Amino acid sequence: xxxxxxxxxxxxxxxxxxxxxxxxxxxxxxxxxxxxxxxxxxxxxxxxxxxxxxxxxxxxxxxxxxxxxxxxxxxxxxxxxxxxxxxxxxxxxxxxxxxxxxxxxxxxxxxxxxxxxxxxxxxxxxxxxxxxxxxxxxxxxxxxxxxxxxxxxxxxxxxxxxxxxxxxxxxxxxxxxxxxxxxxxxxxxxxxxxxxxxxxxxxxxxxxxxxxxxxxxxxxxxxxxxxxxxxxxxxxxxxxxxxxxxxxxxxxxx
Numbered sequence: 001x002x003x004x005x006x007x008x009x010x011x012x013x014x015x016x017x018x019x020x021x022x023x024x025x026x027x028x029x030x031x032x033x034x035x036x037x038x039x040x041x042x043x044x045x046x047x048x049x050x051x052x053x054x055x056x057x058x059x060x061x062x063x064x065x066x067x068x069x070x071x072x073x074x075x076x077x078x079x080x081x082x083x084x085x086x087x088x089x090x091x092x093x094x095x096x097x098x099x100x101x102x103x104x105x106x107x108x109x110x111x112x113x114x115x116x117x118x119x120x121x122x123x124x125x126x127x128x129x130x131x132x133x134x135x136x137x138x139x140x141x142x143x144x145x146x147x148x149x150x151x152x153x154x155x156x157x158x159x160x161x162x163x164x165x166x167x168x169x170x171x172x173x174x175x176x177x178x179x180x181x182x183x184x185x186x187x188x189x190x191x192x193x194x195x196x197x198x199x200x201x202x203x204x205x206x207x208x209x210x211x212x213x214x215x216x217x218x219x220x221x222x223x224x225x226x227x228x229x230x231x232x233x234x235x236x237x238x239x240x241x242x243x244x245x246x247x248x249x250x251x252x253x254x
Contacts, residue, residue, distance in 0.1 A: 005034025013217025084151025085194030
């Protein structure tokens with residue numbers, strides 16, 4: 001099972017590097033089902049893994065990062081992610097409305113994966129044709145929402161950030177991918193500080209191996225994957241994500 005987890009980490013890095021989104025949604029399922037990490041702990045580990053991987057991707061694609069626009073989106077997202085990890089997550093009881101915390105996290109996560117699959121299935125032209133201007137307040141609200149999702153579930157939220165940058169801020173898709181990596185890196189790593197503050201224990205060397213596999217996939221994707229292959233690969237990954245989400249939901253509810 002560990003081998004499957006590490007192979008999945010490599011494939012996740014390839015997806016994150018190609019699209020700036022989507023790949024990180026697999027981090028928690030890989031940690032939970034592939035490496036046996038408890039869900040509540042996996043959401044914290046996910047922030048560290050995704051943050052480091054996205055940071056490396058953003059550095060590689062630094063010419064494709066819209067710093068000013070990304071910062072506007074990132075600030076409320078960072079604050080919300082950190083506050084959620086430091087003050088809300090540690091207070092979640094073992095049972096909520098008769099449902100165990102771990103089961104609830106994975107069911108909610110499977111729903112998030114379905115939403116991610118729908119968002120990833122859309123093409124660049126579909127986003128671009130819908131581009132209209134929106135007020136700054138809406139962008140800030142979106143940033144808070146993505147920050148809360150990241151803080152609660154440990155998902156990078158790139159599948160929400162990329163379309164928000166394209167639709168709300170009218171950033172070209174190529175720039176949105178790099179900018180998404182920049183935002184995901186900042187809010188994930190700073191959000192992880194909330195876990196560190198709460199006393200999370202890092203499981204080594206497992207985390208080191210997982211991060212190494214993810215970063216390798218990111219590098220391969222960013223440096224060698226032709227851009228013309230990314231749309232078809234993105235849609236295939238979206239379908240895979242939706243299928244995995246359905247399996248996860250059935251497993252947890254049973």
